[in-house]
Amino acid sequence: MQSITILGATGSIGLSTLDVLARHADRYRVYALTAYHRIDALAEQCLRFRPEVAVVGTADGAKRLGYLLDQAGVNTSVEYGEKALEAVASASECDTVMAAIVGSAGLAPTLAAARAGKKVLLANKEALVMSGQLFMDAVNSSGATLLPIDSEHNAIFQCLPHSYQRKPSEWGVAKILLTASGGPFLNRAVESLENVTPEEAVAHPNWVMGRKISVDSATMMNKGLEVIEAHWLFGAEANQIDVIIHPQSTIHSMVSYLDGSVLAQLGNPDMRIPIAHALAYPDRIASGVSAVDLAQITQLTFQRPDFDRFPCLKLAYEALLAGGTAPAILNAANEVAVQAFLDRRISFRAIDALISSVMDTLPHTDIKGLDALLEQDSQARRAAQSYIQSTVGA
Numbered sequence: 001m002q003s004i005t006i007l008g009a010t011g012s013i014g015l016s017t018l019d020v021l022a023r024h025a026d027r028y029r030v031y032a033l034t035a036y037h038r039i040d041a042l043a044e045q046c047l048r049f050r051p052e053v054a055v056v057g058t059a060d061g062a063k064r065l066g067y068l069l070d071q072a073g074v075n076t077s078v079e080y081g082e083k084a085l086e087a088v089a090s091a092s093e094c095d096t097v098m099a100a101i102v103g104s105a106g107l108a109p110t111l112a113a114a115r116a117g118k119k120v121l122l123a124n125k126e127a128l129v130m131s132g133q134l135f136m137d138a139v140n141s142s143g144a145t146l147l148p149i150d151s152e153h154n155a156i157f158q159c160l161p162h163s164y165q166r167k168p169s170e171w172g173v174a175k176i177l178l179t180a181s182g183g184p185f186l187n188r189a190v191e192s193l194e195n196v197t198p199e200e201a202v203a204h205p206n207w208v209m210g211r212k213i214s215v216d217s218a219t220m221m222n223k224g225l226e227v228i229e230a231h232w233l234f235g236a237e238a239n240q241i242d243v244i245i246h247p248q249s250t251i252h253s254m255v256s257y258l259d260g261s262v263l264a265q266l267g268n269p270d271m272r273i274p275i276a277h278a279l280a281y282p283d284r285i286a287s288g289v290s291a292v293d294l295a296q297i298t299q300l301t302f303q304r305p306d307f308d309r310f311p312c313l314k315l316a317y318e319a320l321l322a323g324g325t326a327p328a329i330l331n332a333a334n335e336v337a338v339q340a341f342l343d344r345r346i347s348f349r350a351i352d353a354l355i356s357s358v359m360d361t362l363p364h365t366d367i368k369g370l371d372a373l374l375e376q377d378s379q380a381r382r383a384a385q386s387y388i389q390s391t392v393g394a
Contacts, residue, residue, distance in 0.1 A: 002028050002119075002279070005088050007109050008100035009033040010041040012210055013123045013149065016271045017098050017279075018045065024285055032088035034101070037061060043068040046076045052093065053077045055084045085109040090116035096279070098149075099124045102212055103335050104377055111135060111370065117142040121278045123149035125229045126335075130328040130377065132232055134367050146233070147278040152178050152226055153233055154274035155252035155265035160234070176236050177254040177262070178226055179246040180305065181205065183218040186247060190309050196348035198341060205247075215338045219351055220305065224316020228327050231320055238320050243313065245303045250292060266292050311352040315359065325376040326364040332380035333358035340388050350391070358383045 004021065008014050014033075021028045030049040035042040036057035043065055046054050054069075054076050056062050062080035069076050079087070089097050089109040097113040098121045099106055106124035111131065113120050115138045122128065128135050139146050148154050156176055184203050185193060202214040209217070216222035220243075227241050244254075254264040267273045268289055276287035307314040312334070319330040337351040346354065362383050367373055 001026075003031040003093055003095045004028055004098065004279075005032040005034075005091070005094045005096070005113075006030070006098045006100065007034050007085065007089060007106060008098075008102065008124075009045055010035040010038040011100055011102065013098070013100035013271060013275070017100070017275050018049065020272050020276050020279060020285075020287055021049075023288055024279075027285070028279070031091065031094045034085055034088065036101075036105075039064050039068070043072070046074050047072050050074065051076055053079060053088050053091075055079045055081075055088055057081070082108055086112040089113040090118070095119060096121065098275075099127065100149075102126075102210060104130060104331060107131060107374075108370075111138055114138040114144045114146070115142055117144045119145040119147070121147050121149050121275070125150060125225050126331050128232050129225050129228045129331050131370070131373060132228075132327065132367060134370065134373065136232055147281055148229075148233055149271070149274050149278055150226060150229070151267075151269075151271065151274050152253040153230060154277060155179075155267075156230065156234065156255055158265045158277065159253070159255040159263040172258045173236070173240070173255055174258050175256040176230055176234060176241045177256055178223060178230060178241065178243050179249070179251055179253050179302075180220060180223045180243055181217065181249045182245045182247050182305075183220065185218055185309070186245065193309075194347050194349045198344065201341070201348060211342060212335070212338055215341060215351075216334070218348075219312040220310035221312035221316065221334050221338075221351075221355075223305075223310075224313045224319075225331065227313075227316055228320045238317055243305050245305055246301065248297075248300055250297060250300060268292055312355065315352065315355055319359065322364055324364045324366045325373060326359065328367075328373055328377050329359055329362055329364055329380040330355060332377045333384045336381050336384035336388070345388060345392060354384055354387050357387050 006014050030051045032053040033045050033051045034055040039061050062078050066078045086109050090112045096119040099110040100123040103126050107127045110127040201218040202211050204214050223243050230241050249269045251264045254262050256262045270289040272287040272289050276285050319326040333355040337354040340346045
């Protein structure tokens with residue numbers, strides 16, 4: 001029986017993970033659940049799954065959660081803060097860690113799980129985007145197992161014949177093909193994107209996701225981060241990773257081989273599929289998702305992305321090619337920009353302008369350690385806030 005820690009249990013990935021676990025109570029037990037501020041939701045999860053530990057963001061949150069659990073008679077230890085997150089991610093009682101905390105906040109606990117040699121189910125792409133070689137070195141030195149949860153990277157993993165620690169040239173791989181839905185604005189006039197509202201940006205046509213990742217999908221920064229993630233996961237260079245827009249989201253990604261073969265993984269757009277695959281790997285278990293009905297598929301269409309429509313994708317390729325802390329700067333600037341857009345402080349098209357400005361003005365360096373990396377992240381966030389203040393005011 002595997003013992004699971006879920007970092008980010010109340011988010012969409014956490015909820016889907018718990019749904020899969022509940023279907024296989026004979027195989028899995030929950031060791032720890034974490035959430036930042038959704039205390040009531042976390043209390044309900046603790047009542048159902050009875051973890052040994054629950055971690056929240058603040059002391060006040062921990063006090064409230066402790067009260068709710070005491071009232072319900074749930075004997076779960078309640079902790080709070082970043083160090084507590086790292087502790088449950090690296091605890092000896094835990095075998096597997098679902099890393100689903102959104103954004104850079106997930107880096108430290110996910111890295112702790114990797115250093116502790118856990119089976120890491122990586123749904124937090126920003127952790128790998130930010131730390132790159134630092135993260136992969138931790139995986140390799142500890143003997144951790146790293147399995148991708150993003151539907152695209154999980155699809156690629158399924159289409160590769162061997163361990164993804166090998167280089168693509170050793171597999172006979174020509175290209176990794178990351179599919180993208182194109183988001184809600186694929187066919188909208190480019191000149192009208194300046195007037196996009198947050199409500200429109202988070203209305204993804206195929207997937208049910210959180211607000212931040214939905215905006216990233218609309219700008220295609222999400223796909224740009226996935227390009228960087230694919231580089232580290234699969235050892236592929238930038239020119240070996242192509243993005244293909246596939247509006248139906250039926251094919252989740254593909255691998256093109258030197259012999260002319262293209263292998264694809266198909267499935268309905270539901271994150272329980274990659275979650276179930278990674279939880280049970282190398283076995284297969286039921287995810288709760290029905291199989292694709294091939295007879296009902298009327299068309300599968302593909303097109304190349306337009307950088308004029310999706311400049312964030314171009315910026316991500318540039319950050320990957322620059323290397324070092326450039327992807328961390330990209331990610332930090334994007335997180336600030338997306339939040340400012342959701343708060344209606346900047347326009348939709350100001351997101352890529354802000355990121356580009358920060359990348360141009362803040363020099364990147366080699367990654368010399370976690371503390372230095374986090375300082376570069378902080379500098380990028382300050383630069384992004386300064387850009388906002390200088391263009392639209394406080």
